[in-house]
Amino acid sequence: MTDTVHSDSAPPNGALPGTGDENVTGDEKMWTARVRRAAMRTLPPDKLLPDRQPSYVASWIYVFGVLTIAALVVIIASGVVLTWKGPSWWHVSKVGLFFNSIHLWSVELFFFFMVIHLWGKFFMAAWRGRRRATWVTGVVCFVVSIGAAFTGYISQQNFDSQWIATQAKDGLNSVGIGAFFNVLNFGQMLLWHVLLLPAVVIAFVGLHILLVRRRGVVHPFPARARPARHRITGAATVPDEALPSSEIETVLHKDPEPVR
Amino acid sequence: MIDVVSASIVNLTHPGHYLHWGFIQLSLANSIVILAMLAVFVLALVLPFRSGRRSRR
Numbered sequence: 001m002t003d004t005v006h007s008d009s010a011p012p013n014g015a016l017p018g019t020g021d022e023n024v025t026g027d028e029k030m031w032t033a034r035v036r037r038a039a040m041r042t043l044p045p046d047k048l049l050p051d052r053q054p055s056y057v058a059s060w061i062y063v064f065g066v067l068t069i070a071a072l073v074v075i076i077a078s079g080v081v082l083t084w085k086g087p088s089w090w091h092v093s094k095v096g097l098f099f100n101s102i103h104l105w106s107v108e109l110f111f112f113f114m115v116i117h118l119w120g121k122f123f124m125a126a127w128r129g130r131r132r133a134t135w136v137t138g139v140v141c142f143v144v145s146i147g148a149a150f151t152g153y154i155s156q157q158n159f160d161s162q163w164i165a166t167q168a169k170d171g172l173n174s175v176g177i178g179a180f181f182n183v184l185n186f187g188q189m190l191l192w193h194v195l196l197l198p199a200v201v202i203a204f205v206g207l208h209i210l211l212v213r214r215r216g217v218v219h220p221f222p223a224r225a226r227p228a229r230h231r232i233t234g235a236a237t238v239p240d241e242a243l244p245s246s247e248i249e250t251v252l253h254k255d256p257e258p259v260r
Numbered sequence: 261m262i263d264v265v266s267a268s269i270v271n272l273t274h275p276g277h278y279l280h281w282g283f284i285q286l287s288l289a290n291s292i293v294i295l296a297m298l299a300v301f302v303l304a305l306v307l308p309f310r311s312g313r314r315s316r317r
Contacts, residue, residue: 060304112293116301 048213056220061120064113071110072205076198078103083194087157107149114142126218134211141204148201151193154183165189 027033081099082090090096118138127135154165165183172178182188277288 058309060307060309064304108293112297112300115297116304119301120304 043210043214048210050213054216054219057217059120061117061124062217064117064120067113068110068117069205069209071106071113072201074106075103075110076202078106079194079198091158103152107152110145111149114145118142121218124218125221128218129215131211131215131218134208134215137204137208137211141201141208144197144200144204148193148197151189151197155186155190155193157186 028037078099082096082103085096085099090100121135121138150168154161154168168183169178172181172183181192279286279288279291
């Protein structure tokens with residue numbers, strides 16, 4: 001092992017400045033350094049937390065994505081309190097009823113905001129430009145959230161939850177998964193609701209955000225072809241047929257007036 | 261007090277109202293939420309978004 005070398009000169013071969021690799025010669029081959037370099041290449045800090053965004057990011061549709069995350073934070077916080085205190089508290093005490101309502105209404109808002117975000121991204125065809133994974137992780141969040149909400153309704157510990165569970169049991173039996181996902185088993189449903197499904201939702205929301213940061217949000221559709229006219233691309237005025245779609249995308253990515 | 265206020269807004273002591281179109285059955289509450297979502301979606305598309313401070317070039 002070589003002694004630590006602190007120097008202002010260039011780091012040894014293969015080391016990235018600022019990653020710590022320049023400190024010890026030979027460490028750049030260790031798995032920690034390789035993982036660190038891969039992470040820096042995949043998600044550099046300026047992509048993770050950019051100062052500017054293209055002008056087409058200034059849209060209410062993205063506000064609804066952020067509102068969805070805000071509602072999720074309230075859901076998790078109120079859910080932690082409900083888990084801590086238990087059903088005898090959330091059914092009886094006034095503070096418990098308040099937190100029970102906060103949990104319910106934050107879920108209502110979560111789906112409200114998420115579906116508006118989903119509609120907007122669907123009509124933008126947000127999977128374009130190597131963004132399929134971003135779209136798919138969003139879809140997984142939506143589907144798993146439905147399961148999380150469903151198990152929440154049958155974890156209420158009241159007549160309503162018993163009614164929902166017995167009705168759902170027939171439906172789940174009819175598709176052959178009633179033995180694995182037994183909605184009449186309160187213990188199983190409660191654990192799915194407070195551990196498994198929230199963990200999946202949080203993991204996929206995090207992955208979704210990282211993919212949005214890595215790939216960027218989808219650019220607008222190119223202008224429709226109008227053979228008799230010319231179109232302004234931001235860089236130059238060119239006939240519609242002069243630019244292939246890939247170059248149109250490149251031009252659109254060079255945002256002429258980025259906004260904060 | 262809370263009970264009085266909430267009871268004056270929505271009376272939950274009777275069966276819910278449902279809308280029927282052939283085989284489609286939808287509760288009035290869900291219909292209102294869906295209409296509200298559609299309204300907010302349209303507003304999100306048409307309302308101008310204040311884009312903040314533009315950069316100088």
